[in-house]
Amino acid sequence: MTAPESGFGAELQPFAGITSFMRRPVTRDLAGVDVAVVGVPFDGGTSYRSGARHGPRRIREASVMLWGYNNALAVKPLDVLQVVDYGDVNVIPPSIAETMANVEAEVGAVLAAGATVLALGGDHSVSLPLLRAHARKLGPLGVVHFDAHPDTWHREFDAQPYSHGTPFRRAIEEGLLDPSRYVQVGLRGPTEEAVDWQWARERGVRAFTMDDVAELGLPAVVRMMREALRGPSYVSLDIDAADPAFAPGTGTPEVGGFSSKEMLQLVRGLRGIDLVGCDLVEVCPPYDHGDITAILAANLAFELLSLMAVRRRGG
């Protein structure tokens, strides 16, 4: 008879044990850790359908089959990187201010310990404190932002400066990112005013709408994304960049988005960039069907982890 080392983890069958991201050890001991997966189960910044607070747990559940060799990127991430599940940030449901402070402090501590962060949201408001923590350590960042929405809305929801509609407007205003190294991909759907798409562009941001992508083709978009990214870069992936047919479980769905295959191609297209951190947000399990969205999110997180492994390996 053989006994496993613990009651959860990769030594057990995928369906057994207590769920952690990719069945990695759950620990806050970051000695020797390369990547910490951090959940941010907060949806108090949501403007329409809430429920993204349940995202981290469901993405973890959808991730248990992912551990092996990434054939597309030719890397086995867990052979290259020491990855742990750090658990979740202490969020305060009725207080976006306290939650943002906690995210910035806790993620800042993880970064100070030398680990790279892969954050699982939560709604997109959590990206602002994540960017604050990263920029404090690394300076203004390059950013790839996959999203149906620009998240630089000119209207402040109910006069509140912080929500899931404004993190990148605040990030530009606060100098957390370099607008000339910031790319938005997947924009579509109606906005309140034309300025909602224009505001970022007027500041030098490259924005690719779905119409742009249709006209240019995916390889050209990938090439232009990469050209814009010089130096340390952060990826923020709003799952609603994918079409609702492929990601129904999200708070503000917009038709006419990317397929799952195209999302994989876009993320894999970032191979070799200096990826210093990332988040995957807006997975809203109450609106999901058959875990379609959570499975896509878990796989995209695996691709992001693979990008970090490629970077570490120097490939």
Ligand code: MN
């Ligand atoms: Mn967003």
Ligand code: MN
């Ligand atoms: Mn969005």
